[in-house]
Amino acid sequence: MLLQLKNLHIAIKGKEIIHGLNLDVKAGEVHAIMGPNGSGKSTLALAVAGKEGYDVTSGEIIYNGQVINDMPPEERARIGIFLGFQYPVEIPGVSLTNFMRTAINEIREFRGLPPMSAKEFLEKMEEKKQLVEIQTKLTNRSVNEGFSGGEKKKNEIFQMAMLEPTLAVLDETDSGLDIDALRIVANGVNMLKRPDSAAVVITHYQRLLEYIVPDYVHVLYNGSIVKSGGKELAVELEEKGYEWIKKEINA
Amino acid sequence: MKANVQNGSFKEKLQQLFTAHEILISRNDTPYVSKVRYQGYGKFNELGFPTRKNESWKNTDLSDVLSLDYTKYLERDEISGDIDSLFACDVHNFETDQVSFLNGWHMRTSGQLKKMPGGVIAGSLAVAMQKYPELIERHYARYANPGSDLFEAMNTAFAQDGLFIYVPDDIAVEKPVQMISIINHTENLLLQNRNLIILGKNSRLTLVMCDDSTNQNASFNNSVTEVFMDDGAQLDHYKLQNLNNISTLLNTTYFHLESESRLNTYALTLNGGLIRNNARVKLNGRGSDANVYGLYLMDRKQHVDNRVFIEHAVPDCTSNELFKGILDDEASAVFNGHILVQRDAQRTNAYQKNRNILLTDKAAVNTRPFLEIYADDVKCSHGATVGQLDNEALFYIRSRGICLASARLLLMYAFAAEVIGKMTLEPLQERIDEMVKQRLRGELHICQNCVLHCANQDKEIHFDIDLSKI
Numbered sequence: 001m002l003l004q005l006k007n008l009h010i011a012i013k014g015k016e017i018i019h020g021l022n023l024d025v026k027a028g029e030v031h032a033i034m035g036p037n038g039s040g041k042s043t044l045a046l047a048v049a050g051k052e053g054y055d056v057t058s059g060e061i062i063y064n065g066q067v068i069n070d071m072p073p074e075e076r077a078r079i080g081i082f083l084g085f086q087y088p089v090e091i092p093g094v095s096l097t098n099f100m101r102t103a104i105n106e107i108r109e110f111r112g113l114p115p116m117s118a119k120e121f122l123e124k125m126e127e128k129k130q131l132v133e134i135q136t137k138l139t140n141r142s143v144n145e146g147f148s149g150g151e152k153k154k155n156e157i158f159q160m161a162m163l164e165p166t167l168a169v170l171d172e173t174d175s176g177l178d179i180d181a182l183r184i185v186a187n188g189v190n191m192l193k194r195p196d197s198a199a200v201v202i203t204h205y206q207r208l209l210e211y212i213v214p215d216y217v218h219v220l221y222n223g224s225i226v227k228s229g230g231k232e233l234a235v236e237l238e239e240k241g242y243e244w245i246k247k248e249i250n251a
Numbered sequence: 252m253k254a255n256v257q258n259g260s261f262k263e264k265l266q267q268l269f270t271a272h273e274i275l276i277s278r279n280d281t282p283y284v285s286k287v288r289y290q291g292y293g294k295f296n297e298l299g300f301p302t303r304k305n306e307s308w309k310n311t312d313l314s315d316v317l318s319l320d321y322t323k324y325l326e327r328d329e330i331s332g333d334i335d336s337l338f339a340c341d342v343h344n345f346e347t348d349q350v351s352f353l354n355g356w357h358m359r360t361s362g363q364l365k366k367m368p369g370g371v372i373a374g375s376l377a378v379a380m381q382k383y384p385e386l387i388e389r390h391y392a393r394y395a396n397p398g399s400d401l402f403e404a405m406n407t408a409f410a411q412d413g414l415f416i417y418v419p420d421d422i423a424v425e426k427p428v429q430m431i432s433i434i435n436h437t438e439n440l441l442l443q444n445r446n447l448i449i450l451g452k453n454s455r456l457t458l459v460m461c462d463d464s465t466n467q468n469a470s471f472n473n474s475v476t477e478v479f480m481d482d483g484a485q486l487d488h489y490k491l492q493n494l495n496n497i498s499t500l501l502n503t504t505y506f507h508l509e510s511e512s513r514l515n516t517y518a519l520t521l522n523g524g525l526i527r528n529n530a531r532v533k534l535n536g537r538g539s540d541a542n543v544y545g546l547y548l549m550d551r552k553q554h555v556d557n558r559v560f561i562e563h564a565v566p567d568c569t570s571n572e573l574f575k576g577i578l579d580d581e582a583s584a585v586f587n588g589h590i591l592v593q594r595d596a597q598r599t600n601a602y603q604k605n606r607n608i609l610l611t612d613k614a615a616v617n618t619r620p621f622l623e624i625y626a627d628d629v630k631c632s633h634g635a636t637v638g639q640l641d642n643e644a645l646f647y648i649r650s651r652g653i654c655l656a657s658a659r660l661l662l663m664y665a666f667a668a669e670v671i672g673k674m675t676l677e678p679l680q681e682r683i684d685e686m687v688k689q690r691l692r693g694e695l696h697i698c699q700n701c702v703l704h705c706a707n708q709d710k711e712i713h714f715d716i717d718l719s720k721i
Contacts, residue, residue: 049650052642077652089647093665093672102661103651110652142665159651 001062002027002198003048003167008059010040010047016057017043019223025167025198032209032234033202035220036242041202042086044220045171048200049083050076063167077103078110080166084156084173091143096155097125099143100162107163128161132188150181157188168192168199174208186211206238219245261317262300268323269408275325276411279377281384287392291407298401310585310617311556316499316525319469321441325411327356347429347459350374350414354434355442355472357412364415369422372415376447379415386417390449394477394505394533402501406475410445413474416458420451420481427457427487427676432472434462434498439469446476450484450512457487457676462523464495469524474502480512482536487675488516491683494523496551503529510536510565515675519683520547520555521690527556534561534568534596545574546670548690549582556585559603563596563626572603575670577663577691578614586618588633594625603633608640608666663691 003025010018017040025031035041047054048061050073060067068076091099105115116124125139132154144152153173160168170189174182189199189212201212209217209231217233218225221242226249227233237245259267269276269292277285300317301308348365350373351358357375364374364382372379380387395403414430434440450456464470480486486506494500500523506514518528532541547555561570576584586605607616620633640662648658667687674680 051646051650072655073646073649074652074654074658077650083650085647085650089641089644091644091648091662091665093668094661099648099651099661102657103653106654106657107652163651 001025002064003200004060004062005044005048006060006062008044008047008061009057010043011055011057012043012053017223018047020059021220021223021225023218023225025200027166027196027198029198029216030193030212030214031198031200032212032214032217032231033200033220033225034204034206034217034234034237036246037204039220040223041204041220042171043223045083045086045169045200045202048076048169049073049081074106075110077163077165078107082160082163082165082168084153084160084168084170086171086173086175088144088147088152088156090145090147092145094143095141096139096143100125100159103159103163124162128158131161131191132158133184134158149176150178153177153185154181154188157185157192161188161192164192166197168197169202170199171202172204173201174203174205182208183211206234209234221245221249260300262295265405265409266296272325276409279380279411281380281387283384283388284380284391288408291392291404294398294404295401295408298399298404300401307558307587310583311525311527311554313499313525316471319439319471321469321471322436322438323409323441323443324354324356347427348373350428350430352412352414352430352432352444354436354440355412355432355444357414367424369424370419371422371424372417373428374415375412376415376445377412379417379447383417386449387447390477390479391447392477394479394507395475395503396505400503402473403475403503406443406445406473406503409443410475411443413445413447413476414460415446416448416456418450418454418456418484421453422451423455424457427459427679429459429461431461431463433465434468434470434472434494435465436468436470437466440471442470442472442474444472444474446474448476448478448486450478450480450486452481453483454481455485457489459489459491459679461491461493462500463493464498467495467497469497469499470494471499472501474500476502476504478504478506478514480506480508480514480539482509482511484509484512486512486514486516488514489674489676489679489683490516490518490528491686492518492520492523492526493686494526496522496553497524499525501527501529503531506530506532506541508532508534508536508539508541508568511538512536513539514541514543515673516541516543517670517674518545518547518557519670519687520545520549521686522549523553523555525554525556527558529558530560532559532561532570534563534570535565537565537567540569540571542571542573542673544572544670544673545576546667546687547574547576547578547584548667548687549576549584550579551582552580553582554584555582556587558585558587558589560589561591561601563590563592563599563601565593566595566597566599566626568596569600570602572605573670573673574605575607575666576616577608577610577666578616579610581611581613583615584617586616586635587621588619589621590623590631590633592622592624592626592629592631596626597628599626599629599631601629601631603631605635606666607635607637608663609637610640660691664688667691 005023008021219227618635
């Protein structure tokens with residue numbers, strides 16, 4: 001099992017947002033987590049990535065058999081967890097190239113590997129840029145600074161391509177994308193699939209799932225998974241809306 | 252000849268010093284300079300040393316500094332030891348004409364007053380007073396205003412030497428001129444440099460002024476610089492301050508800009524006990540532009556006080572201020588930005604920004620913008636922020652596998668880089684970039700680094716940015 005969330009409770013400033021959530025993700029799988037606004041989707045994603053202030057009050061996050069509840073975010077990244085941000089942060093003054101090079105070399109150091117040579121690094125950049133159809137000028141600019149919404153999201157997938165994670169958690173990567181950008185982002189994710197890796201795709205709409213076909217779809221509502229199914233569940237949700245689920249739960 | 256500044260109040264000590272040695276102090280004076288000196292001394296007698304009750308010293312406390320005993324050298328100190336190595340230069344792609352000062356006195360080794368191609372003159376002010384009295388009379392003490400400031404009056408009364416530069420009309424000085432002022436003494440030194448920079452019409456100069464200390468003795472440098480820029484002149488001016496933690500540097504620079512002239516000035520404070528940078532810019536000719544930048548990186552109990560006064564005296568001028576600082580431990584900073592737009596100065600553009608990052612609860616910043624506008628067709632803006640490192644950005648960086656310490660450095664460096672990015676001289680920009688990284692990593696030692704000389708002369712300097720190390 002790659003990722004196991006066991007009876008997970010998450011609180012922010014003492015207020016519980018996720019109430020006893022269970023999820024099993026195996027290598028090779030794509031899971032979609034859907035749900036109305038405010039259901040706790042982003043909270044779950046940020047807690048898995050290790051954001052401070054997202055406290056696991058009980059239960060466990062288990063990655064490759066290891067409980068990582070208290071692991072700092074950089075270590076989670078180094079063992080293969082990647083979070084694609086819903087709102088990527090602008091970092092003026094740090095070029096994307098330097099940012100990625102620093103990240104890759106810190107990860108390599110952690111794994112006992114020598115730093116990547118400049119040549120190898122640049123070749124890799126070139127290759128991965130093409131994967132997400134990212135413009136060269138973006139990599140020389142400061143991270144996300146002045147990027148359009150679409151560029152920011154493509155940049156998340158570009159970083160994912162560079163870091164080659166084992167578990168990718170993509171938090172509303174489709175929000176704010178036009179259809180072309182959506183296709184590029186989805187393509188990127190599909191190309192990066194490996195037999196040993198898995199993706200958890202968080203989305204509000206079914207649109208993205210036409211491109212990234214999930215093995216499982218889960219509906220998150222009020223901090224719990226209230227329904228799970230195959231990809232057809234996403235279609236049903238799109239047709240009937242979330243009211244249908246809410247009624248079912250509240251009934 | 253040296254004299255000790257002891258007994259009685261700081262002011263009394265200096266008065267005794269002046270009375271006892273006035274002939275020696277004014278030895279190089281022309282009649283004009285002598286007149287100015289005695290006017291300065293008169294003002295010095297009238298004014299009291301400021302305390303924190305004075306509005307402009309409210310957040311900078313001089314009481315400790317003024318309680319120390321200092322020695323003032325009234326003549327050039329006898330030099331021994333390997334002087335050249337103190338001023339040695341080893342920066343690739345960065346050649347300068349050096350004018351070196353040791354303990355406040357111009358070094359004879361670099362030639363008293365160099366005549367360079369195109370009639371450019373650079374060297375000791377004391378010598379220039381004798382050789383070019385008409386230039387001195389036209390510009391010396393014409394822009395400074397000792398009337399209201401005790402330290403300027405004190406400098407005017409006591410100054411004996413400093414940097415003199417004259418660039419004739421239409422001359423672009425190719426190599427940057429670099430003033431290296433090093434304090435290296437076993438006693439607590441009191442220095443009072445006076446610098447005069449004259450740029451002719453359409454001339455161009457890059458000037459780098461480095462203040463370094465090489466040991467851990469206290470010093471008090473009270474320096475005044477006057478810069479005159481005639482029509483169309485361009486000056487890039489860098490101040491690099493890397494002094495020990497018990498040194499005090501008060502420096503006031505007057506920039507007088509005639510029409511279509513353009514100034515870029517950068518104050519970089521990397522280390523120092525108490526530093527006050529006072530930049531006073533007068534935009535006196537139409538179409539002149541001034542960019543005034545500052546970067547300060549302080550820790551321990553270091554204190555830096557940046558004051559900028561920009562006077563828009565005529566129409567169609569632009570001024571831009573950007574000051575950024577990072578404060579660690581119990582360090583403190585002050586920023587005072589005063590923009591004065593006179594009644595006739597229509598179509599003025601004046602912008603001011605001061606941004607600060609506090610790394611601890613005990614670090615402190617006092618920032619105060621002050622806009623005084625009498626014209627009606629004016630674009631002015633100001634903004635001041637004090638904050639911490641951005642937690643969202645820290646998490647974003649860490650989520651890519653970069654450790655907390657590196658993420659913090661990355662953000663601090665990125666914060667500082669905005670100011671470094673404004674620098675126009677590329678080799679110097681790279682060197683400063685490197686120094687800032689070293690400073691942020693805590694690897695910059697005041698005894699080893701000035702912008703031009705390096706700890707290990709055999710060691711090659713690499714300018715490649717390797718963020719994995721910062």
